[in-house]
Amino acid sequence: MAAASVYWQVSLADDYLVWASQSVPWKWNPAKLNQKSNGAAGFLHKISPGTGKSSTPSISQHSATTPQLSIEEKLTPEKFKPSPISTSLVTPEKQSNNGIISIFDTVFQHRLSPIERLAILTGSPVEAIFIPDSPPEITTTHENPPPSPPLFVTEHFEARASPKGGYGAFAIQNIAAGTGILSEPPLINCPDDGDGHFYQAYEGLSADDRKAFLKLASWSKIDDDRATAIWKTNRFRLDQTNSGLFLKAARFNHACLAQSSCCYQWDPASNQMHFTTTKDVAKGEEITISYATNPDLLYEDYGFFCDCKACPTLSSGEKFRRKCEVESKLRTELRRKW
Numbered sequence: 057m058a059a060a061s062v063y064w065q066v067s068l069a070d071d072y073l074v075w076a077s078q079s080v081p082w083k084w085n086p087a088k089l090n091q092k093s094n095g096a097a098g099f100l101h102k103i104s105p106g107t108g109k110s111s112t113p114s115i116s117q118h119s120a121t122t123p124q125l126s127i128e129e130k131l132t133p134e135k136f137k138p139s140p141i142s143t144s145l146v147t148p149e150k151q152s153n154n155g156i157i158s159i160f161d162t163v164f165q166h167r168l169s170p171i172e173r174l175a176i177l178t179g180s181p182v183e184a185i186f187i188p189d190s191p192p193e194i195t196t197t198h199e200n201p202p203p204s205p206p207l208f209v210t211e212h213f214e215a216r217a218s219p220k221g222g223y224g225a226f227a228i229q230n231i232a233a234g235t236g237i238l239s240e241p242p243l244i245n246c247p248d249d250g251d252g253h254f255y256q257a258y259e260g261l262s263a264d265d266r267k268a269f270l271k272l273a274s275w276s277k278i279d280d281d282r283a284t285a286i287w288k289t290n291r292f293r294l295d296q297t298n299s300g301l302f303l304k305a306a307r308f309n310h311a312c313l314a315q316s317s318c319c320y321q322w323d324p325a326s327n328q329m330h331f332t333t334t335k336d337v338a339k340g341e342e343i344t345i346s347y348a349t350n351p352d353l354l355y356e357d358y359g360f361f362c363d364c365k366a367c368p369t370l371s372s373g374e375k376f377r378r379k380c381e382v383e384s385k386l387r388t389e390l391r392r393k394w
């Protein structure tokens with residue numbers, strides 16, 4: 057007799073990627089883990105937006121013949137398998153009696169979709185994942201996520217995990233408005249006309265510089281090519297023709313202009329981008345710059361919705377609708393490019 061198919065009902069909360077990118081340990085209930093390994097039942101801890109607190113995992117199991125879900129996307133086993141990398145990247149670490157599974161940076165850097173990451177997380181007795189359009193009750197996995205170590209520290213700020221997404225820059229002391237907090241030369245400075253100048257510059261980088269470049273965040277839907285996606289996600293406009301990439305400044309997250317706390321100015325004479333605070337920033341506060349004047353374009357250009365006080369709070373339904381619309385537009389544009 058064929059084994060019963062197990063379907064998992066999944067809801068990806070808004071902060072899923074934040075948690076995932078921070079390599080936070082995920083705590084599994086060993087009893088449930090055993091159930092999972094015999095393939096008869098499935099469970100999935102889910103994450104509730106913003107809380108990060110732990111609660112009882114919920115089980116969502118449906119028979120193969122009666123999926124019972126309003127299906128927006130069915131992942132075939134092929135899609136489900138994260139083909140470019142092996143599941144061995146997720147290593148169960150025997151810490152105390154609970155199985156603890158960390159999501160490593162390597163996984164994050166492979167441009168996996170949330171679903172692919174979940175596939176890795178859950179191991180693989182699962183045949184398909186359905187994403188219901190009305191989210192089920194959400195439960196959470198995390199207990200006191202450990203503070204992540206800083207990526208680097210400067211005189212005024214450190215780059216460390218941000219609740220906004222990935223890394224951010226946080227003041228390590230009170231900083232008065234008008235303080236120069238960073239002056240940095242560009243790693244890349246080239247014409248930004250989509251005419252291959254970026255790739256020429258990228259290929260001219262030393263091995264170490266290229267390695268550092270490839271550690272930067274990228275909005276994967278903006279380009280099929282990872283280096284180009286990194287470039288587009290992190291570049292600063294320098295003048296009418298050129299854009300530049302700055303390894304440290306690339307870690308500043310966005311807040312809309314009135315809410316942001318830092319501005320920047322390119323100085324061609326000294327070959328430096330100068331960053332200056334526009335308001336007092338308290339120790340521990342995230343320092344933000346403004347990426348764009350129109351927040352409606354942030355998802356398209358950078359893959360996020362602004363959460364600053366000036367922006368309206370979007371419902372998860374509205375975010376989902378906008379994501380679908382924008383991603384479909386980006387896919388069409390990329391297809392046209394090829």
Ligand SMILES: C[S@@+](CC[C@H](N)C(=O)[O-])C[C@H]1O[C@@H](n2cnc3c(N)ncnc32)[C@H](O)[C@@H]1O
Pocket residue numbers: 220221222223224272273274275289290306307308309310311358359360361362363364
């Ligand atoms: C230039 S990078 C900024 C630093 C980045 N967080 C990192 O880890 O390196 C731009 C990316 O940061 C994230 N980001 C920046 N500002 C954000 C915000 N206000 N809310 C959510 N994500 C944000 C988005 O993923 C965006 O594509």
